[in-house]
Amino acid sequence: MDNNPALKPLPRTRLHEGIVAQLTNNILAGQFRAGEKLPPERDLAESLDVNRGTVREALKKLEMLGLVEIRHGDGVYVLNYLETGTLELLPALIRSGGTINIGILKGLLQLRRIILPDVAYHAALNRSEEDLAELERTIFNDDSMGINDRDMAIYRLIARSSKNISFLIVLNFFNNSGLVTEFLTLYFSDGANIMRTTRFYHDIFNAIREREPQRAKRIMHDLLVYAERRTIEALAPAGTGE
Amino acid sequence: MDNNPALKPLPRTRLHEGIVAQLTNNILAGQFRAGEKLPPERDLAESLDVNRGTVREALKKLEMLGLVEIRHGDGVYVLNYLETGTLELLPALIRSGGTINIGILKGLLQLRRIILPDVAYHAALNRSEEDLAELERTIFNDDSMGINDRDMAIYRLIARSSKNISFLIVLNFFNNSGLVTEFLTLYFSDGANIMRTTRFYHDIFNAIREREPQRAKRIMHDLLVYAERRTIEALAPAGTGE
DNA sequence: TATTATTATTGGTCGGACCACCCGACCAGT
DNA sequence: ACTGGTCGGGTGGTCCGACCAATAATAATA
Numbered sequence: 001m002d003n004n005p006a007l008k009p010l011p012r013t014r015l016h017e018g019i020v021a022q023l024t025n026n027i028l029a030g031q032f033r034a035g036e037k038l039p040p041e042r043d044l045a046e047s048l049d050v051n052r053g054t055v056r057e058a059l060k061k062l063e064m065l066g067l068v069e070i071r072h073g074d075g076v077y078v079l080n081y082l083e084t085g086t087l088e089l090l091p092a093l094i095r096s097g098g099t100i101n102i103g104i105l106k107g108l109l110q111l112r113r114i115i116l117p118d119v120a121y122h123a124a125l126n127r128s129e130e131d132l133a134e135l136e137r138t139i140f141n142d143d144s145m146g147i148n149d150r151d152m153a154i155y156r157l158i159a160r161s162s163k164n165i166s167f168l169i170v171l172n173f174f175n176n177s178g179l180v181t182e183f184l185t186l187y188f189s190d191g192a193n194i195m196r197t198t199r200f201y202h203d204i205f206n207a208i209r210e211r212e213p214q215r216a217k218r219i220m221h222d223l224l225v226y227a228e229r230r231t232i233e234a235l236a237p238a239g240t241g242e
Numbered sequence: 243m244d245n246n247p248a249l250k251p252l253p254r255t256r257l258h259e260g261i262v263a264q265l266t267n268n269i270l271a272g273q274f275r276a277g278e279k280l281p282p283e284r285d286l287a288e289s290l291d292v293n294r295g296t297v298r299e300a301l302k303k304l305e306m307l308g309l310v311e312i313r314h315g316d317g318v319y320v321l322n323y324l325e326t327g328t329l330e331l332l333p334a335l336i337r338s339g340g341t342i343n344i345g346i347l348k349g350l351l352q353l354r355r356i357i358l359p360d361v362a363y364h365a366a367l368n369r370s371e372e373d374l375a376e377l378e379r380t381i382f383n384d385d386s387m388g389i390n391d392r393d394m395a396i397y398r399l400i401a402r403s404s405k406n407i408s409f410l411i412v413l414n415f416f417n418n419s420g421l422v423t424e425f426l427t428l429y430f431s432d433g434a435n436i437m438r439t440t441r442f443y444h445d446i447f448n449a450i451r452e453r454e455p456q457r458a459k460r461i462m463h464d465l466l467v468y469a470e471r472r473t474i475e476a477l478a479p480a481g482t483g484e
Numbered sequence: 485t486a487t488t489a490t491t492a493t494t495g496g497t498c499g500g501a502c503c504a505c506c507c508g509a510c511c512a513g514t
Numbered sequence: 515a516c517t518g519g520t521c522g523g524g525t526g527g528t529c530c531g532a533c534c535a536a537t538a539a540t541a542a543t544a
Contacts, residue, residue: 014314015497040525051498053295056526057302064306064330066414072256072526073505083398084418085411087329088306093407107406114360115353156325164349165335169327172308176326257528282494293529298495314495315536 015050019058021092022048027067027078028096034080038068041076065089091177102236105179109231112174113224119159119167120204120220124213127161132209135161139201147194148184154201161208183231193230197223261290261300263334269309269320270338276322280310283318307331333419344478347421351473354416355466361401361409362446362462366455369403374451377403381443389436390426396443403450425473435472439465 026032038044041059045052059076062068066084069077081089094104123131135157142150152175159171174180187193200223207216268274280286283301287294301318304310308326311319323331336346365373377399384392394417401413416422429435442465449458 014495042525051496053298053499054497057299057496059526060299060302061306064303066418070526071506073524074507075525082402082407082410083414085414087411087415090408090411104407107408110406111357111408111412114357118356160324164352165324165346166332166349166353168324169329169332170353172325172327173329176308256526284494295530296528299527301495312495313537315493316538317494 016054016057016061019048019050019055020061023058023062024065024067024089024092025096027062028081028093032078034078036078038076038078065092087173088177091179094179100235102232105235106228106232108179109224109228113221113228115167115170116155116224117217117221119162119164119171120208120216121213122162122164122167123158124161124208124211124216126163127208127211131157131161135205135208139205147188148181151184151188151197152180158204158208183235186234187227187231190230190234193227196226257292258296258299258303261292261297262303264290265300265304266307266309266331266334267338269304269323270335274320276320278320280318280320307334329415330419333421336421342477344474347477348470348474350421351466351470355463355470357409357412358397358466359459359463361404361406361413362450363455363459364404364406364409365400366403366450366453366458368405369450369453373399373403377447377450381447389430390423393426393430393439394422400446400450425477428476429469429473432472432476435469438468 023032023038032038038059039047041052041055045055048055059068059070063070064086065081065088066086067079067081067089069079069084071077079085081093085093090104090108094101094108127135135154138150138153138157142153145153155171155175156168159168162168188197200219204216204219204223207213207219265274265280274280280301281289283294283297287297290297301310301312305312306328307323307330308328309321309323309331311321311326313319321327323335327335332346332350336343336350369377377396380392380395380399387395397413397417398410401410404410430439442461446458446461446465449455449461
């Protein structure tokens with residue numbers, strides 16, 4: 001694997017995804033309000049100049065995001081995403097309006113700061129010898145991945161050690177939401193942050209090895225607080241207040 | 243509104259949803275393993291005796307669940323859901339194999355027990371006068387909804403009071419995952435549980451009113467511990483141990 | 485051997501058709 | 515005036531068949 005870190009990921013553009021993005025933004029921007037009915041699929045298809053099937057695939061996705069409700073024989077109704085939206089909607093919410101919404105981002109980081117320390121807690125409690133060995137190998141002897149992937153892999157191993165699938169799945173969201181990859185590159189562009197995070201790897205590995213859940217929890221918490229502060233600082237040089 | 247509580251809701255069945263359920267189970271059961279390629283859409287359509295477009299809509303949903311990756315010109319690859327699965331996958335995971343997987347359910351309840359107390363904490367911290375008024379009205383003067391809906395509404399108001407959208411969205415998952423509605427009915431079928439929960443409403447309302455975050459957090463935690471125990475007991479009469 | 489065309493396979497999109505369902509309007513009987 | 519039945523138009527659900535676009539495997543070429 002070459003893994004040149006300076007390559008564009010993959011600007012794959014499937015037509016219906018563009019429609020999803022457009023409709024999502026329209027709904028989040030309040031252009032379509034909760035309770036209202038979207039135009040019929042046939043009209044949307046004509047307006048967007050695409051096939052009706054393509055529109056349908058887009059609407060399916062909106063339905064899964066909890067943005068709309070599709071009623072057979074009736075129409076497509078806009079929902080109040082505050083009541084029905086899913087986690088996958090948060091990235092779009094953070095970016096809604098074309099700019100990064102720092103307030104929502106802070107809320108999401110706060111959520112992470114609530115969950116991950118307890119994940120570390122249970123990892124120290126429930127880790128197996130295999131978990132520990134793989135964690136050690138990844139932290140100390142693995143140069144095969146980029147720094148971002150390695151970071152995510154370490155978190156994943158910690159979550160796996162907790163023996164709670166829910167923890168693992170929630171972590172997937174933080175990792176695969178696209179937010180992490182974006183902000184992680186920013187975060188690791190500062191050498192001081194790399195050093196701080198490396199120290200964190202060592203510390204939490206020791207805590208998990210010695211089965212000290214309370215200590216693992218505190219270590220995770222402290223790292224998150226640090227990382228959040230540094231990320232927010234990098235994002236908001238001036239006072240882009242919450 | 244009559245609201246006869248003895249009527250089945252609405253078992254709407256859309257064809258592609260059946261396909262989603264079937265493929266999801268096949269993947270979770272390991273019938274299609276991670277890394278493997280699914281049969282082409284055309285073959286799947288023929289096997290299932292449905293149109294290819296219908297198969298495509300199902301595959302789109304699988305993709306959103308983080309179960310498969312669709313590659314144009316190549317094929318549909320099964321992913322390791324432990325690395326890419328979304329929260330919406332957990333309900334299917336809990337029911338995979340036809341029976342309720344108590345181990346995974348406990349893990350999910352554990353996650354809830356980690357998050358919700360902190361939601362209550364921030365609710366007590368950030369609630370507005372309007373939040374408080376609506377909470378009071380819903381707890382003390384609202385007979386318009388069923389006991390289940392009222393319970394979910396109260397949690398929603400608490401989450402809203404926290405002023406953190408992420409909390410609200412996570413709560414949506416717990417509420418709309420279908421798990422709650424299922425287990426809540428079971429839980430509220432016991433009068434003792436209703437009394438305990440009513441006391442909880444009063445207690446946490448007071449804590450939020452008096453802006454005592456630490457107390458609100460403890461109250462929420464205690465209620466969740468109680469509700470989890472009672473729910474698990476009701477589900478596993480004999481020792482269906484984790 | 486390495487590189488470049490070619491081809492087969494597969495997902496993406498298209499256009500049109502029909503079915504299933506919901507709703508409102510209208511009608512028939514009470 | 516009310517209830518229930520009927521019907522027609524609108525909308526989502528599914529189907530068919532075709533072609534476009536991207537990929538991977540293969541063959542042809544330098």
